[in-house]
Amino acid sequence: MGKSVDEAYQEDIWRLEDAYGDPLVGLEMAAIEGVKVLGDAKIPVEWLESLMDIVKTYIKPKVAKISGILTLKSKAGDGVYRVKAVLGKINEAIKFEENVKARIYTIGASRYRINLEGYDYKILENILAKISRDVELESKNKE
Numbered sequence: 001m002g003k004s005v006d007e008a009y010q011e012d013i014w015r016l017e018d019a020y021g022d023p024l025v026g027l028e029m030a031a032i033e034g035v036k037v038l039g040d041a042k043i044p045v046e047w048l049e050s051l052m053d054i055v056k057t058y059i060k061p062k063v064a065k066i067s068g069i070l071t072l073k074s075k076a077g078d079g080v081y082r083v084k085a086v087l088g089k090i091n092e093a094i095k096f097e098e099n100v101k102a103r104i105y106t107i108g109a110s111r112y113r114i115n116l117e118g119y120d121y122k123i124l125e126n127i128l129a130k131i132s133r134d135v136e137l138e139s140k141n142k143e
Contacts (some may be wrong), residue, residue, distance in 0.1 A: 001050060012051065015041045024059075027051075031059040032099060032119055064121045068128050070135060073110045083110075086138045090114065090131050097127060 003011075016026035019041035030037040035052050043051065074082045087104060094102040100118040107113050114131065116124045 001046070008047075011044050012047055015043055027055050027059050028061045030055045031061050061119055063117055064119060064124055065115065065117050066121065066124045066128060067113055067115045068132070069107070070112045070114065070132075071110055072112060072135070086135055087112065089134055089138045093131055093134055094127065097123075100124065100127060 013023045016023040016038075020026035020029065026037060026041055030052065035048055038048055038051055072083045072086055073079075076082060090102070090104060094100060094116075097118075100116060100123070102117075103115045105113045105115070114128070116127060118124050118127075
């Protein structure tokens with residue numbers, strides 16, 4: 001780009017630090033959310049493409065993982081469908097969350113593991129708590 005290191009610090013690093021407290025935090029956010037994060041930090045347009053190339057190449061945000069186990073049973077004749085409906089509610093709750101991946105596995109009769117992946121433990125824990133509440137309510141409705 002024909003810029004000096006001092007110019008890079010002035011136009012990029014210090015602006016990221018002002019906006020996010022730490023330049024690396026700003027770059028990690030850019031890796032997750034995209035170029036908008038750099039624009040919010042008032043990085044000049046001429047730097048955006050180069051910075052995003054660097055971010056895509058070198059910045060790998062840490063992925064948080066949590067899991068929970070659900071036990072779902074039904075003695076009704078259509079119990080399989082009731083359990084399936086409850087598990088469907090889990091997918092509905094998660095599909096609106098950005099940057100969160102979820103997988104549901106069966107680990108034996110009536111036991112299911114939910115694995116959540118994202119970038120923030122607090123968000124994942126809140127989602128897991130919400131899933132637990134939603135499953136409890138839905139299962140009571142299906143009784």
